[in-house]
Amino acid sequence: MTTHDIQELKLLFSLFDTDHDGRITQDEIKRLVETVSGYSWTEEQLAAFMKIADIDTSGDITMEEFTVMMNKYVPTSTLGLRDLFNTFDLNDDGFVDKQEFEQVIKEKGKQLNQDQIDIFNKIFQKDKNSKVTYEQFIDGAMEAYKNIKFN
The missing domain is CATH 1.10.238.10 (EF-hand)
Incomplete structure (x- = not known):
């Protein structure tokens, strides 16, 4: 399986992580999805996404979790x-x-x-x-x- 370039993943992670605390919160994900797509996720959609991405169930996504998720679920041709x-x-x-x-x-x-x-x-x-x-x-x-x- 082809993996994403780590520099591009760091960049994308940074765009999600708006407060630059090294973690992506549900609120940060929701805002970016709304900005890019114009579509608001429901709480159920957000919870489903977090279930996939938040491997350690801490309530937010680390760079490591983000990398795993992107390499597993997102084709390398579509980073966002x-x-x-x-x-x-x-x-x-x-x-x-x-x-x-x-x-x-x-x-x-x-x-x-x-x-x-x-x-x-x-x-x-x-x-x-x-x-x-x-x-x-x-x-x-x-x-x-x-x-x-x-x-």
Whole structure:
């Protein structure tokens, strides 16, 4: 079985772990699902997900549990990072421009965490075209999260 790249998993884990405490809570999962899909999970769906992911039944998900879950249940071709990027790419052209970014912030700002917003803002400051590609998003996120420690 092919496994996910550990750096990509750390990045994805960091995007879920909005308070950077090294654990993903049910609330953090629920917020990210709502942000990316626009769909709210029921308590039953959330409990079913936690039953699969929370191996030690502690009530939250560690990086180790996250890695096991991702490698066991999620195909390597679909990490979810593209979905997060697509949340901002409203016209589906492969770029997030400032206008799209500002529209998403206006409509979903309360569902996003400041780190996700900061990744785009830093790229916009560097990019003269004011358009962010998926690759720039990944590079920016990797840069933002490279110093985070995992339990």
